Amino acid sequence: MLLTLDIGNTMLTFGVFNNTEGAKEDFEPLHTWKVATDTNKLPDEYGLLVINLMRLESISTEDIDSVILCSVVPPLTSSFVELSKSYFGLTPMVIGPGLKTGIRILYDSPRDVGADRIADAAATLNIYGGPAIIVDFGTATVFDAISENGDYLGGALVPGVTVAAEALFNSASQLRRVELERPSTAIGKNTIHAIQSGLILGYTDMVSGMVNRFNEELGGQSKVVATGGLANMMAKETSIFDIVNQNLTLQGLKIIHEMNS
Secondary structure (H helix, E strand, O other), rough: EEEEEEEEOOOEEEEEEEEOOOOHHHHHEEEEEEEOOOOOOHHHHHHHHHHHHHHHOOOHHHOOOOEEEEEEHHHHHHHHHHHHHHHHHHOOOOOOOOOOOOOOEEOOOOHHHHHHHHHHHHHHHHHOOOEEEEEEEEEEEEEEEEEOOOEOHHHOOOOEEHHHHHHHHHHHOOOOOOOOOOOOOOOOOOOOHHHHHHHHHHHHHHHEEEEEEHHHHHHHOOOEEEOOOOHHHHHHOOOOEEEOOOOOHHHHHHHHHHHHO
């Protein structure tokens, strides 16, 4: 089996795949897990967490014969490399310069493109084709544009919904934390509903507007793929998305692993 690890600023997502190649159904993970990212955790702490969660699904360390990871949290990259060597006896493949990805990056500085964005692009191109627009709802809300020929053209970044909510709470003394749920109307009748309207409905309209701008620049026929923790909630508020795929980054890791094995 292949162990895939996506180390994000807020969340660590990992999953296991059958280590086979070819058919698109092989892109579906057998199991996935999500845990909070904590830079204070040591490799052994994360090792026990990963192994115990796998054991709940009757997966042992001996079942894992390959590991690949992408990380946007440099302090944890080395921790997970160490974890992989200590607990699985495997040197992981790490998304970065030198790996084949099937994506030509046309960013001014290709090294500035996050490893998770590269994995998302690889998955989208191989599973859905181009042109495509990816919206990843994570710590940041990230927009990526893929051309018909599979080129990574660039994108846009804005603070994620959760980050915006925390910024309001921390910066305005009379505002409070609220549940991220849809209010009954866009016109809030109280402070809680007003904040929820801005965070949920306001962000939805921002996302729809950005997707429309990207689509115009790409020629008007792009597939729109949503992923990330809040993708399902946002997809309920707009018809802009063609596909919602919570496993997109892990699938991209599997595809890149196949290219380099």
